[in-house]
Amino acid sequence: xxxxxxxxxxxxxxxxxxxxxxxxxxxxxxxxxxxxxxxxxxxxxxxxxxxxxxxxxxxxxxxxxxxxxxxxxxxxxxxxxxxxxxxxxxxxxxxxxxxxxxxxxxxxxxxxxxxx
Numbered sequence: 001x002x003x004x005x006x007x008x009x010x011x012x013x014x015x016x017x018x019x020x021x022x023x024x025x026x027x028x029x030x031x032x033x034x035x036x037x038x039x040x041x042x043x044x045x046x047x048x049x050x051x052x053x054x055x056x057x058x059x060x061x062x063x064x065x066x067x068x069x070x071x072x073x074x075x076x077x078x079x080x081x082x083x084x085x086x087x088x089x090x091x092x093x094x095x096x097x098x099x100x101x102x103x104x105x106x107x108x109x110x111x112x113x114x115x116x
Contacts, residue, residue, distance in 0.1 A: 002027040002116070005037070006092035013093045016105045025116060032087040042080040045094070045101055051079040053103050056091040 002020070006013035008031045020027050046054055051074050056062060062070070065082070072078035083090050095102040095113065102109045 002113070003030060003096040004028065005030045005032055005090070005094040005096065007031055007033060007088065010092055012105050016093045016095075019105075019110070020113070023114065025113060032090060032092075036084070036087065039080055039084060042083050042090075043076055046076045046079055049101060049103060051076065054091055054094075055079050055083070056089055059088055061086045061088040 002025065004013070004017060004020070004027045006016075006029070008014075008029070013029075017027065017029055055073050057073075065073075065086075069078075069082060073082055091103050093103075093105060095109070097116070102112060
């Protein structure tokens with residue numbers, strides 16, 4: 001069973017969950033707005049993946065941040081606070097495979113998921 005974290009209105013998350021369903025891959029979808037992540041989880045993901053991978057710097061939410069907030073987003077504590085405050089800042093979907101996390105829905109990630 002895969003835990004998939006994202007936003008229910010995110011096109012990429014919808015594509016990913018349809019793709020998983022079509023292949024019979026079992027998953028549970030968690031909308032991070034409806035089920036906010038805790039700081040401990042976000043900090044662990046940031047330490048594992050890095051803020052470059054987990055923080056969506058192309059989002060409207062990112063563009064609306066103050067320059068000082070953007071400057072601090074490279075550090076784990078500040079990036080974690082920003083994601084807690086603005087869940088749309090998290091790149092998505094995040095696939096939690098238990099032993100590792102994958103971010104996004106690229107062809108490479110699809111290959112990994114297909115092997116499960």
